[in-house]
Amino acid sequence: MAAASTPFFLDAGARGQRLCVHYPAQREGARGQILLLPPFAEEMNKSRRMTALTARAFAAAGFETLTLDLLGCGDSSGDFGDATWQDWLDDARLGADWLTRRAAPGADGQRPPLWLWGLRAGALLAPAVIQAVTDRPVHLLLWQPVTSGKLQLQQFMRLRVAADLIGGQAKGAVQAMRDELARGELVEIAGYLLAPALAHGLEAAQFKPMAGVGRVAWLELSPREDATLTPAAAMAVEAWTAQGAEVRAAVCQGPSFWAATEIEEAPRLIEASLAALAAGVDFAHRPAEAVSA
Structure with missing residues (x-):
């Protein structure tokens, strides 16, 4: 059961x-x-x-x-x-x-x-x-x-790059997204709206050995x-x-x-x-x- x-x-x-x-x-x-x-x-x-x-x-x-x-x-x-x-x-x-x-x-x-x-x-x-x-x-x-988290964010951004490649607009796509985030704007990636506060926090996150485990x-x-x-x-x-x-x-x-x-x-x-x-x-x-x- x-x-x-x-x-x-x-x-x-x-x-x-x-x-x-x-x-x-x-x-x-x-x-x-x-x-x-x-x-x-x-x-x-x-x-x-x-x-x-x-x-x-x-x-x-x-x-x-x-x-x-x-x-x-x-x-x-x-x-x-x-x-x-x-x-x-x-x-x-x-x-x-x-x-x-x-x-x-x-x-x-x-x-x-x-x-x-x-x-x-x-x-x-x-x-x-x-x-x-x-x-x-x-x-x-x-x-x-x-x-x-930096690698996870890069991987996520590549989803938009892949879509832009199909449309012939991939040149500078990652930098364009980073510029939008730096201006405090939401970025659309694969149907998800990514906020600067989420992107920046994720990018800074790391998983390393620590005490207490x-x-x-x-x-x-x-x-x-x-x-x-x-x-x-x-x-x-x-x-x-x-x-x-x-x-x-x-x-x-x-x-x-x-x-x-x-x-x-x-x-x-x-x-x-x-x-x-x-x-x-x-x-x-x-x-x-x-x-x-």
Whole structure:
């Protein structure tokens, strides 16, 4: 039986409401709580089926899970063009606060750990939550994490460049967009209106190793069965290990569902995620593991 889920609107005060979906743990006493930190723009829409399937699997395994749409995304308040990076940081903390209020201490008097499930650019929201949560363990479950907001913004802008190429107007397109943002104007890219406050905040965002994280599961996808981590990812994993986190890294065979033309699934990524969540003292650093289950 699929884990039950409950959609609801979370009050964000003067900033409106955020659509959330709650997946309660399907066993007595949650093994932990999980907060989805969603990817950027259209990547989230392409990821909705995968995140829903995975959230149900997490709940069935005993992990209370919350997904939410950020300001201007999905059915949350506002339009995409209304959003600022600070709004999205506040939304991530809002979701964590909601889970924390539900986190009952166990027999040892401790609250269950909070896992931040960062999908792509969602990882860039994690540092703000890590700094805000000080009363219980915080772990990271990362799916193909974006570590540089500047690179994410450049990738997003290339969508407009590609469209302009078709129309023969690509020359100077990126600089033109940057000029518009510098003048405080909204920029239209692939059907999304990008505000300067969101663009500038995203561009400055970085995801780096930091104190306050106990465990890190760094999972990537590849169409190949025998793929290993990219050199950049392997270096990031080593840096997290040096920071003192227990790190498990793996490459799973499957499609890049957040960028696929059709809605895709990656069941091996779900399996690897469940294994990482369930790992205990044997939570190992395996920076070049290929998962082929």
